[in-house]
Amino acid sequence: MSYQIPKFRHPQLPVNALGYTKADYEGSISTLCAGCGHDSISGSIVRACHELSIEPHKIAKLSGIGCSSKAPTYFLGKSHGFNSVHGRMPSVVTGAAMANRDLIYLGVSGDGDTASIGMGQFAHVARRNLNMVYIVMNNGCYGLTKGQDSATADEGSVSKKGDANMYSAIDLCATALQMGATFVARSFSGDKEQLVPLIKAAISHRGFALIDVVSPCVTFNNNPGSTKSYEFVREHAEATGTVDFVPMQKEITTAYEPGSSHEVTLHDGSSIHLYKMDEDLDPFDRTSALINMEKHRTAGDILTGLIYLNKDSRDLHDVMETTRRPLNTLTEDDLCPGNQMLKNINDSLR
Amino acid sequence: MKQIKSVNDFVIKFANVNGTGSASANNMFAKALFRMGLPVSPKNIFPSNIQGLPTWYEVRVSEKGYLGRRGGIDIALSVNPQSMAQDIQEVEPGGYFIYDNTKPLDLRLIRDDVNIIGIPLTRICNEEYKDPRQRQLFKNVIYVGALAALLDMDFKVLTDLVADQFKGKEKLILPNIHALELGHQWASSNIECPIGIQVRQADAVGDKILLDGNTALGLGAIYGGATVAAWYPITPSTSVVDAFEKYARRVRIDPGTGRKNYAIVQAEDELSAIGMVIGASWNGARAFTATSGPGISLMSEFLGLAYFAEIPTVLFDVQRAGPSTGMPTRTQQSDILSTAYASHGDTKQVLLFPSTPKECFDFGALSFDLAERLQTPIILMTDLDLGMNDNMSEPLAWDEGRRYDRGKVMTAEQLEAGVEFGRYLDVDGDAITYRTYPGTHPERGSFFTRGTSRDEQAVYTEKGEEYEKNMLRLMRKWDTIKQYVPEPEVISAKQKTDDAVLYFGTSEEASREALDELAGRDGVHMDAMRVRAFPFNDDVKQFIEDHQQVFVIEQNRDAQLRTLLMAEFEFGPDKLKSVLCFDGTPISARNIRKQIKQYLEEGAPKPLHLTKITSSAGESA
Ligand SMILES: Cc1ncc(C[n+]2csc(CCOP(=O)(O)OP(=O)(O)O)c2C)c(N)n1
Ligand code: SF4
Ligand SMILES: [Mg+2]
16 A cells, blocks of 8 residues: 655745755655665655756656665656566666657666666666666665575675675676766765765766665664675765766856866756765776776775766667657658558569 | 379479578579469478578469468479488479489489489589589579479560569679579470470469568558567567668658667567567557567566556567477467466467468558557567568558557646546546556656556555456456457358368468368368457357367467367367467468368377377378
C-alpha cells in the first residue's frame, strides 16, 4: 500500500521559477525502512529537480527491481515512472530515449540490479553514451531479498549475518569509465551538500552520467565490519573537491580564489565550478581518474565527488544522427512512403 | 532406360559448396523461369557455416502453381564431390543426374535407373579463365547456360536477366553472357538436347512478384511507421532488420536536415533488444525487434511485463529448428507454444501467422496498429522457409488513405478538459484502457508503470481482489482481441465431407497440393482451414466441431498448434490428428498425403517415436 503525500501548500514555502514548491516534486510516502539511505537520495533528487526548476512532467524516472528501484515511487509524483524488470532498466531507458529525445531520463538502480544481473546492460548503456542520469543506490547487499552480499561488497566486509565477503568488489565508477561513460561521480546518501549539485550537473550533462551513491542498508548491512555502513563511510570518504552547480539562468555569485577553481560550461549552458580539488586528480582525463580511483581503493578509503567529466561528449542521438524532432511525434506523412514506391519495388521483383 | 518426361512441372536440386557464389547463379536460373511465366519456388538448404560445407538449392517448377515442396528430385545438378553420393541417391527413377565430369564419377555411385549427364565444368573453366576466382564464379554461370540447352529454355530471357541484374555494373554483363554461352554451346554440341524435362513459355504468374518474407517484413515495418528497431543478430531473422535499414536509408532521411527519422540499435542481447522496444513503445514510438527461438527464450521475462503492464510490443519471430541451437539454418514451426504462453505467470500472447511475403508485409504493418490498439505484445510468427527464400507472392500494395491506429491515448487537451484518467480503468467496456505518453501534461495523466499488481489508477497494491479484477479484465481483453486479428481462411472440398485439415504459415502450399492429390488420385475429399492468428476466434471452433476428424498439419515434433487448439477449446485428442514434419526441411506435399493416407487406411499410427524415421527429403510417391 502506498499513500499520496497530502499536499498542503504553505504560503511561505519557497517556490522555484515555475512557481512550484519542493512538495510538487515529491512522490508517495516511502515504505522503505526508517533510516534507509535510499530515502535520503530520493530527498536529494527532489531538491535538485526543484532547484533546477525542471517541469516535473519533462522527466521520466525508470528503475529495475529492488528496494532502490522502488524509490522512484517516492519522488517526482507528477512524472511518468517505470519500474521494469531486474537488471534491465538500461534497455528500457534506451528505447524510451530513442522515442523522445526531449525528456530527461533518470534511471535508478541498486548494486544488485546493476553490478550482477544488470552488469551487461549497464556496461552497454555506458558505452553507447545514452543521454541519461544513472543513479546507483549502493548498499553492498540485496536489500529486498534480505541481505545477501552483492557484487559491490568489499572483500572482507561483514554483513549482518556475520560472514565476511570472500570475493573481489566491482567498482561501478571504474567500470563505467572503462566502458565509455562521460560523467562519473560517487557520493554518499548522507552528504546532500555534495550529492545535490552532482545530480544537477548530471542532469545538465549530455551523455551518460553515473552517480554511484553509497547508501547504507540499515536493516542488513549497517553493522560494525561492513564497509557500507554509515559509520564506515563517514570515516573513509575522501572528496575529490567541491562541486558548485550554476544553472544557466543564474549569474555566478560565489567568489572563488583564483587558481583554486575550474569552471566548466555544460551542454545546456549551465556551468559547474570545481574547487579545492585533489591536486593529483584531473577530472577531465580518463587515465588520471582511473589511477586516482585505484589509489584510493588501495588506501582503503572511498573517493567521492566528480571523478570524470568529458566536456566534448556526444550522446547516442548525436552519433546516430537521428532527427531533432522526437521520433514519437512523427506521423504517417513523415513515415509512410506511399504506394508508388511499392509499385516500383514490385517491378524490380519480376 | 526410363526417362522422366514432363513439361513445366519438375523439381531440380543444385548441390554446391557453401561460399562459392553459387547462390546468384541458381537465383538467375529460378528467376529466368519465373520470367518465362512459370511459377517457381526456390529453396535454399544451407549449413550453419560461412564457407566449405555442402549447400543445396531446390527449385520447384509448377505451371499449375503449386509452390510448396513436392518431395522427390527429378534433376540433380551436383558440382560438389562431397555430396555426390547423397545427391544421386535422391534422384527419382528415370530422373537426371548432371555432374562435373572433369574427374570421373566414382563407379560405385552409378545407378542404372538414373540418366547420368557429365559436363566438364572445371575443364571448361580452366581452359577459359586464368584467375582462380573467375574460374569458381563462372563455373556456376556455365552450368546455368548448359541447363538452358538441356531444358530448352528461352536463352534471351537469361541474357535479358543478366543485363537487368548488373544494371550499374555494366562491365559484368558481357562476361556473364559469355559464360552462359559457353555452357549452352558445350551442351548443345555434346549432348542430345533437350532432355525429357522441358520448359515452355507460360502465362501462369500474372502480376506476381518473387520476394523473401524478411524483406517484406522490413518493408512492413517501414510502412507501418516503425521508428525504433532494436535487435541482436540471429539467423534467420537478421535480414528483417537489414531490409528495414536498407529502405529506411532511402525513405526516412529528413529532407531538410539530412538526419534520420528512425533509430536502429544493435543491442547487446535479446533481453536488451526487447527492453528497448518496450521502452520506446511505452514512450509513444512504434518499435519492433526481430529474432528466432533462442531469442524468444531470452525475451520471455520482458514479454510477461509487457503483457501485464499492457505495453504495445511488436516482435517478429523467424522460426528455425530448435531446441537450443538445434539446426540454426533449417526451418520449423516450433515456437508456437513458447510464444503463445510466453513468460511466467498467467500470460497469453497474440500471434499472427503469415503464409506469403504479401502477408508478411500486411501483417508486419498491421502489427503496429494491433499492438497500439490492443496494448499488448504482437508476435508475428514466420519461419526460415518464408523468411529467407524467394517466394512467389501477390504484389505489395498500400492504401494511400490509410491512417495509423494509434489506439487509446489520452491527449493533453483531454486531460486539460478534465476527462477522467485511470491507466487501468475500463471506461469503454472493451477491457482496453487509456494510456498517456510521458511528458503529456504538467499536472495530470502521469502514472507509474510496473510489473507489480496495482489498482485501476496504477497505484501499487497487493490486495487479492484488485489483482484478480485486473487479471479477469485481461481475459475480457483477450475476447476483444479476437475481433481484431486476421480471421481464418476456409477452402471447402468439392464434395461434402466429414474430414478436414487445418494448417498455418508455410504449410499452406504443400497442404493445398496434397489435398488436390488426395481428391484427384485417392478420392479423398477434405475441407481446409488456414489459421492466421491466435487467439483463435469462434470460426475455428465451429470448423473443428463441424468435422469428424481434423488433421492438424505443422512443422514441429510436438504438434504444438494441436496442443494449443486442445487447450483453448477443450477438444479431445480423438478429434484432432497430427501430420508432422520436423527434419528441418519445408514440409512436402507427398509427405502430407502419405501421412493422411496411412491414417485413413491403417487407422491411428504408432506413437511417433516408435515409428521408423522417414525423412521427407527423399519422399517419393
Ligand atoms: C529475475 C529476477 N531474479 C531475482 C529477483 C529477486 N530480487 C528482487 S530484488 C533483488 C536484489 C536487489 O538488490 P539491489 O539491486 O542491490 O537493491 P536493494 O534492494 O539492495 O536496494 C533480487 C535478487 C527478481 N525480482 N527477478
Ligand atoms: S532492507 Fe535495506 S535497502 Fe531495503 S529498505 Fe530496508 S534498509 Fe533500505
Ligand atoms: Mg543493494
